[in-house]
Amino acid sequence: MISHDAEKMEVPIACRLDRTRKLFRITRNKGKSLANGGFGCLLPDESSPEHIMVDYLFIEEVYFLVERGLLEAFDGDKLLDTQGIFQLLEECGMTLFALLVYAHVRSQNYRVIRHTPYRRRILEEMEPLRHLYKKKKSPETEDKERDQQHIATIISSSSVKEPANNPTSTRQQLELLRQQLREDGAQAPAPVVAHGDRMATIAYELYLPDSQFRRSAPGLPDIYVTATTSLHFDALQTLLQEANGIPLRTAVVSEAGTVVMLGVTDYGVPAISKAGLSKNKCVSTAK
Secondary structure (H helix, E strand, O other), X not given: OOOOOOOOOOOOEEEEEXXXXXXXXXXXXXXXXXHHHOOXXXXXXXXXXXXXXXXXXXXXXXXXXXXXXXXXXEEOOEEEOHHHXXXXXXXXXXXXXXXXXXXXXXXXXXXXXXXXXXXXXHHHHHHHHHHHHHHHOOHHHOOOHHXXXXXXXXXXXXXXXXXXXXXXXXXHHHHHHHHHHHXXXXXXXXXXXXXXXXXXXXXXXXXXXXOOOOOOOXXXXXXXXXXXXXXXHHHHXXXXXXXXXXXXXXXXXXXXXXXXXXXXXXXXXXXXXXXXXXXXXXXXXXX
């Protein structure tokens, strides 16, 4: 007799908590890896003699995917649900508020990456080289993500490294910057949500949906996001200076967990002096 009950389909992606790195290592990946979309990081497998590169996910991405039934996450042999992930937040250095902000912006189809103090410098140095290298390439040799993983493996496992200040070619200089970007992303600290004595900082970098996005060379972000439980004018002014031209959004998180996004600009409020309101000035203007 044929059962009419639909057989439960296996979730194509699974990961397991690596307590040493406080990251989730992808252990099963059928089809295109979600981590290759920029939501995870690459690290060498230290247990492998070849030090092959493997994909890891931060806990906020694991929560987002588990909540939607797109990922199986394990702590040892224990299958985790969202409550189980909540219990691991402190161990992984993550806060609930930062997790909620990530889930909010990620649900809007942005590519969301943790911000670091050095990431922008690396991206700015990479940008002119990336465009120069694109001009030299033919369509047949277009850069592929798997090729970059292989190159990163060779660079990280090589006993002789090219000095960063003396590259022999544009490609080698670009690869060194990509390695720096990969290492910086893997070491990115958990975002800080301004609350109480904690100062506001840039928490996440957002990229608009783009089929040409490459984790190894993403370009400058489209939006910076800071997270806070209350708005402070002085802190926003400082963050606008740090954003330096990149649009800034503030995610305000309520105690109930509601996230509201606000745009922040540096236009300011025009000053109105008493002289500007004098009768003579008004008459002159009227003429």
